[in-house]
Amino acid sequence: MPKYSVSSMFFHEFRVDEIFKYAWDAGCTSVEFWLETPDFWLNGMDTDKLLRIMENFPGLLPVTMHAPVLDLNPCSINPFVVEASVRSTVLALKTAEKCKAEIITIHPGRRTAKRPAGKRDYKRFENYINIIKEESEHLKVKVCIENMEQKVNSLFYQPEMVHKLLNEEEWLYFTLDTAHALVSGEERLNKFIDLNFDRIANIHLSTVNNSGRHLPVSGDVRISNFLEKISGFGYDGHITLEIEDLNFPDKLSAEEKKEIISGEINYVSSFFR
Incomplete structure (x- = not known):
């Protein structure tokens, strides 16, 4: 049975403790916690406090996490941006491990110029x-790499x-983002499943x-x-x-957000009963 989760950024305007409570109230069985969730990111990134909050919601454990991506790009031609991006991901790895998260999702970056990615970008x-x-x-x-939506300067949008x-990287897992894939059509989404199903540990679900x-x-x-399709294949990872x-x-409002998530979980879980 999959773990049904919500991104903490859907409740971005609330305190961390409220986010976990609302996710639990909505029927989630996990949370994908973004380090860039404002109450955490802008108030000292207190991991000990985050752990205490998480421990109050054992039914949402283990969580997954998402490494910082806003303003960052590990494939930038600017070495200072690369340094900040790498340091942010390493911090996220250590935070995820301390919080006993099951999964952390990272983005692959992009070419700085709005031109097709080339050898130098893939080298970065x-x-x-x-x-x-x-x-x-x-x-x-x-650690899960996430597929990007097809844009002129994107990396890893192709199945x-x-x-x-x-x-090539047997230690690495896959977060399949359905919306990113569907930008290029349902056939591409199916291709991601057919080629990579055995490595999918997390699914970012939206349309x-x-x-x-x-x-x-x-x-x-x-x-x-x-x-x-994924139910028929026996998928039992996280669905976020x-x-x-x-x-x-x-x-x-908070109540409206909880109602939306509750309805979505009821819909998604109906395919796995």
Whole structure:
């Protein structure tokens, strides 16, 4: 049975203790905690306090975590940006291990210029992933690389490139982002599953349409097909609802957010009963 989770950034405006309570109230069985969650990120990143809060919600453990990505780019041509990106990921690894997180998700970075990524950009990624490999070698937390949506300067938005990377880096796992894949169509999402299913440890679940991305999934035929497929394959990893609250016409209250997540979990879990 999968673990049903929500990204802490969906409740970004609340305190960390409130985020965990709302996730529990909504029926989650885990939380994906972003280090950039404002109450944590901007108030000293007190890991001991985070641990105390987590211990109050044993039904949400183990959590997953997401390394910092805002303003960062490990493949930047700016060495100072690269240094900050690497240091932030290493800090996230250590935080995840201390919090006994099961998984931490990282982004691959992108070419700085809005041009197709080339050999130098993939070399910068190789340097980055080698550092992360060394830093995580003696840790229990699983490191997952996330697929990006197709943009002119993106890295690792193709199922084949992710497959090649995972074959080369046997220690690495995969966070499949459905919205990023669906930007290029349902066929691409299916290709990600067919090539990489055995390495998927986490799924960032949301959908896309002409008006937005990272939208709720209930009733989306493409997501229904996806959930039926991975359920048939026996998927039992984390499923993380990664929904953008700015896609809603009005600001949502805590109660409205809990109701949305509860409804989404009921929908998703119906495919695994």
